[in-house]
Amino acid sequence: MKSIAKKIYIALIILFLYAPIGILMVLSFNESKTRAKWGGFTLKWYLALFQNEEILRALFNTLLIAMLSSLIATVIGTVACIAMTGMKRRAKSVMMGITNIPMLNADIVTGISLMLLYISLGIKFGMGTILLSHITFNIPYVILSVMPRMKQLNVSTYEAALDLGSSPLHAFFRVVFPDLLPGILSGFLMAFTMSLDDFIITHFTKGVGVDTLSTKIYTEIKKGIKPEMYALSSLIFVAVLTLLVLINLSPAEKKKAE
Amino acid sequence: MERVLQNKIANDNGGFTLVKKELIQLIDISKSFDGQMVLDELHLSIHENEFVTLLGPSGCGKTTTLRILGGFTGPDKGRVVFDGQDITQIPPNKRPLNTVFQKYALFTHMTIAENIAFGLKIKKKPKSYIDDKIRYALKLVNLDGYENRMPDSLSGGQQQRIAIARAIVNEPKVLLLDEPLGALDLKLRQEMQYELIRMKNELGITFVYVTHDQEEALTMSDTIVVMNQGYIQQIGSPESIYNEPENAFVADFIGDSNIIPAIMIEDKLVSILGTRFACVDTGFGNNRPVDVVIRPEDVILVEPSEGIIQGVVSHLIFKGVHYEMEVQACGFEWLVHSTTLFPVGKEVGIRVDPFNIQIMNKPESEDEEAVIIDI
Numbered sequence: 001m002k003s004i005a006k007k008i009y010i011a012l013i014i015l016f017l018y019a020p021i022g023i024l025m026v027l028s029f030n031e032s033k034t035r036a037k038w039g040g041f042t043l044k045w046y047l048a049l050f051q052n053e054e055i056l057r058a059l060f061n062t063l064l065i066a067m068l069s070s071l072i073a074t075v076i077g078t079v080a081c082i083a084m085t086g087m088k089r090r091a092k093s094v095m096m097g098i099t100n101i102p103m104l105n106a107d108i109v110t111g112i113s114l115m116l117l118y119i120s121l122g123i124k125f126g127m128g129t130i131l132l133s134h135i136t137f138n139i140p141y142v143i144l145s146v147m148p149r150m151k152q153l154n155v156s157t158y159e160a161a162l163d164l165g166s167s168p169l170h171a172f173f174r175v176v177f178p179d180l181l182p183g184i185l186s187g188f189l190m191a192f193t194m195s196l197d198d199f200i201i202t203h204f205t206k207g208v209g210v211d212t213l214s215t216k217i218y219t220e221i222k223k224g225i226k227p228e229m230y231a232l233s234s235l236i237f238v239a240v241l242t243l244l245v246l247i248n249l250s251p252a253e254k255k256k257a258e
Numbered sequence: 259m260e261r262v263l264q265n266k267i268a269n270d271n272g273g274f275t276l277v278k279k280e281l282i283q284l285i286d287i288s289k290s291f292d293g294q295m296v297l298d299e300l301h302l303s304i305h306e307n308e309f310v311t312l313l314g315p316s317g318c319g320k321t322t323t324l325r326i327l328g329g330f331t332g333p334d335k336g337r338v339v340f341d342g343q344d345i346t347q348i349p350p351n352k353r354p355l356n357t358v359f360q361k362y363a364l365f366t367h368m369t370i371a372e373n374i375a376f377g378l379k380i381k382k383k384p385k386s387y388i389d390d391k392i393r394y395a396l397k398l399v400n401l402d403g404y405e406n407r408m409p410d411s412l413s414g415g416q417q418q419r420i421a422i423a424r425a426i427v428n429e430p431k432v433l434l435l436d437e438p439l440g441a442l443d444l445k446l447r448q449e450m451q452y453e454l455i456r457m458k459n460e461l462g463i464t465f466v467y468v469t470h471d472q473e474e475a476l477t478m479s480d481t482i483v484v485m486n487q488g489y490i491q492q493i494g495s496p497e498s499i500y501n502e503p504e505n506a507f508v509a510d511f512i513g514d515s516n517i518i519p520a521i522m523i524e525d526k527l528v529s530i531l532g533t534r535f536a537c538v539d540t541g542f543g544n545n546r547p548v549d550v551v552i553r554p555e556d557v558i559l560v561e562p563s564e565g566i567i568q569g570v571v572s573h574l575i576f577k578g579v580h581y582e583m584e585v586q587a588c589g590f591e592w593l594v595h596s597t598t599l600f601p602v603g604k605e606v607g608i609r610v611d612p613f614n615i616q617i618m619n620k621p622e623s624e625d626e627e628a629v630i631i632d633i
Contacts, residue, residue, distance in 0.1 A: 156363035159330055160421075162350040163357045164377035164428065171351075178367045 021237055028230035045231040055232065058216035061127065062196060065212060069134035070191035076135070077142025077191075078184055081150045084143075096147070103140045110137060111204035118205065125207025133205045134195045141194055142187035149183030189247045193240055278305040281464055282327065282432065287336035289322055296322045298488045300336070304432075309458055309465045311475040314485035315511070320468045323485075324434050327466060328357045341431070356425035357434040361441070362417045364409040370396075370420055371405040377428040395423035398457060415446045422457070432464040439474065451477050472512050476500060484508050487625035500553075505618050509551040510628035516552045516593050517628055520617075521545060528617060531588035533567050535610060539617040549618045554595040556614035559585070565607015571600045 028046070032039025049055055080099070084092050102110060114133045123129060153176065161171035199214035206215055213236060217229055282304040289297040297319045304310050312320035325331040326338060329350035338346045345353060356377070365373050371392050378388045396402050399419035409417055418438055425433055435454075439447045455478055458465050469475055475482050476496040484491040484499060484507075492504045503509035506517050520530045525540040530550055542548055562568045569587025576582075581599050585592040587608055600606050621627045 154361060154363060156359040156361055157365060159328075159350070160357070160359055160363040160424075161365075161376070162330075163328060163355075164424070165351050165380040166376075167351060170380070175365055 021234075024230050025234045025237075028227065028234045030227065030230075033227060045227040046235075049228045049231045049235075052228065054211070055213075055216060055228070058211045058213045061130075061210065062212040062214070065127070065130055065134055066192050066195040069131055069138055069195050070188050073135050073138035073191045074142050074184060074188045077139045077187060078146050078180065080139070080143055081146045081180075084147070085150050085153075096143075099140050099143050102137060103144070107137075107198070107200040108204075111201040114201065115204040125205065126210050129205045129207065130202055130210065130212065133201050134198065137198070137201060138191035138194055141190045142184075145187035145190060146180060146183040149180050153179055186247050189243060193243045193247070196236075196240060196243070278307065280304070281306045281308075281341060282466075283337075283339040284323070284326070285337045285339060287323070287326060287333045287338070289319075289326065289331065289333050289335075296488050297326075297333070300488070300490060302483060302490065302493075304464060304466060305481075307462055307464055309455075309467065309478055309480045311467045311469060311479040311482050312485060313469060313472060313475040313482050313511075314491075315470055317487075318485040319488040320470075320485050321436060324357075324436055324466060324468045327432075328355060328434050329353050354430055355432045355434055356428050356430040357436065358418075358421050358425050358438045360436045360438065362409075362414075362421045364417055364420060364424070366409050368409075369405065370401075370407050370409065370412075373409065373420060374424045374427055376424065381428075391427045395427045398426070398460065399423045399453070415442050415450065418442065418450065419453070422454075426457070426461060426463075430463065432466060435465060435467045437469055438467075439471075440469075447474070454478060476512070484511060486511075489623075489625050491626065502616055503551055503618065505626040506549055506551075506621055506628035507626050509549075509616070509618065514554050514593055514595075516554065516557070516590075518550050518552070518590055520548055520550045522548045522617060526612075528615065530615075531567070531590055533588065535566065535615060536612040537615040537617060538613050539615075542617055542619075547620055549620060551616040551618060552592075552610055552614060554582070554593040555580070556610060557585075557592055557594045557596075558609045558611070559583070559594060559596055559598070559600055560607045560609055562605050562607045565609050567608050569606060569608060571602050571604050571606060574599070574602050 027035060029041050029043070030039055031042040031044075080095075084095050087095065111133075114129075114136065118125060118129050157175050157179070158171055161175040162168065166174060197214070198212075199218065202212050203215050203218070206212070211219065213232065217232060220226060220229055280303050282302075284300055284302040287297050287300040288295070296317075300319070300323065302323070312323055314320050322331060326333050329345075329348060333346065336346075337344055340354065365376065368376070374392045374395055375388050378391060383391075392405060393402070396404060399422055401416060401419055401423070404412070404416070404420075409420065412420065418441075422433075422435075422438070439450050442450060451474060454465070454467075467475075467478065476499075479496055481493060482496055482499045483493050486507050492499055492508045494502075499508065500512055503512060503515075509515045509517055518530055520528050522528050522539075522542040522545070523534065524544050525542075526537055528535050528537050528539075528548070528550060537550075559565075567587050569585040569592065571583050572586045572591070573584035574581060577595075580595045580597050583594045583596065583600060585594055585606060585608065592608060
């Protein structure tokens with residue numbers, strides 16, 4: 001009796017969590033254009049989607065920005081972690097606090113303040129501003145996942161490499177980097193997902209004529225919802241889901257689970 | 259400075275060792291961290307093929323000294339001279355020394371063979387040479403056939419031996435060892451001590467060894483450097499450090515001892531707790547306050563009538579090889595090791611042979627005083 005109640009409870013939670021997405025996905029395969037009735041299974045919205053050049057350009061922009069911003073953020077974040085490790089304890093905790101705040105900050109505040117910054121500096125809105133913004137909000141996520149690895153690091157392995165004749169740079173790439181790699185990888189994937197996902201900050205910093213998928217969907221929906229958008233949203237959901245699964249399967253997480 | 263000179267003389271008296279070439283000189287090394295003095299004008303010479311142990315309680319500056327030798331920490335003041343060449347400013351990767359770290363510091367993502375080959379690959383040695391060296395080093399540390407294992411799959415003692423193998427394949431002139439046996443259990447530690455002595459003899463290189471374990475130091479070293487609070491307290495052979503400690507700190511740190519305030523009446527005569535004892539030391543002046551050190555195994559218990567002083571046994575513990583007793587005599591609690599049992603409450607006489615009474619100057623500074631040390 002008790003176990004049946006438990007199962008029903010869990011089923012309800014999952015139902016409420018995933019029902020909206022489920023409906024969206026079902027509708028994306030709906031032949032009929034209205035939401036009210038099922039007109040049979042079709043893939044035509046997906047086909048239409050891939051023939052829509054604006055949407056394809058937005059997809060390209062999204063992927064490009066996600067790739068570049070997470071790569072750059074990973075490099076900056078990792079270097080920041082190394083620098084913070086060398087700091088005294090007080091300075092380190094202050095720095096960690098400073099890098100954590102943007103993560104807690106509401107996206108809309110970050111978005112508007114970045115927009116104001118670009119205006120006051122006279123930077124032209126476009127791909128560049130989106131990229132800069134994404135790098136900015138991605139760095140904390142990288143630090144968050146690299147720092148724990150850094151703390152586990154045995155400093156004497158680096159010294160041992162120096163002792164055996166390596167230059168400091170060689171010692172870093174040969175000995176320290178492999179130990180950090182799982183953290184760096186999961187930081188990169190997390191940053192990539194965050195960038196892929198972002199709407200609000202992009203919305204405020206993109207300027208006219210440039211769109212990522214999320215802002216494109218927003219503009220389209222304002223004009224009236226087209227089933228192509230269901231198809232697009234479904235695809236985005238599946239992509240992000242896949243990435244999240246990848247992050248959770250990465251060696252760093254597996255080791256923690258053990 | 260006077261202390262330093264005394265130490266040097268003590269070193270030269272260090273017994274029957276042949277005069278060997280000075281390989282390393284630490285000259286007036288000072289170092290402080292966050293305003294706290296860790297080393298104060300340290301002066302030390304290390305000879306070729308010597309097994310030197312830096313011994314002292316934690317915080318005495320022994321590890322800092324080793325790190326300055328390895329190049330991982332720079333001194334605030336002073337010079338490090340290696341084979342006649344000033345290497346103070348040379349980074350660790352260019353120094354002809356190799357270090358065995360306290361926590362092994364093996365590269366966990368590489369196999370044992372890759373770990374050992376690390377230094378040789380940097381020096382761009384040919385592959386056949388590297389393979390030979392790996393085989394030779396593994397044989398030396400008794401771990402043949404472990405080439406393709408990963409460090410995580412080895413026990414602590416095995417990992418430590420790999421760390422040693424990784425260092426010695428580079429044929430350093432000096433091997434620095436930072437409490438390498440600290441994490442091992444007693445049995446393994448004793449085995450490794452013999453291994454280290456054997457390796458040192460086989461390789462013919464200089465070992466500089468850091469430990470807080472006095473027994474380890476006495477077992478392995480040619481020369482022991484006893485340190486406390488950034489100063490060298492005494493340099494000498496294990497025998498001279500044990501039998502002729504120069505101050506209360508050394509006497510107390512190395513083994514058990516009775517440190518008793520006394521007055522040197524004249525050469526070869528000392529008044530301990532009001533009773534005159536014959537001794538062999540000279541040159542302390544007349545009627546001068548001193549400390550005497552008597553090792554517990556040198557206190558001889560006899561019938562009351564045969565003793566120089568009389569007392570009563572107050573404690574008794576069986577220690578396996580001997581009994582440990584405390585004897586209350588002349589207002590002092592004497593620690594005694596003896597294979598003969600004297601029950602608690604028994605009146606006994608105490609005798610000490612003149613050559614077993616070691617006279618020391620009273621401490622001149624805090625670092626020379628006997629301290630309670632938790633290790």
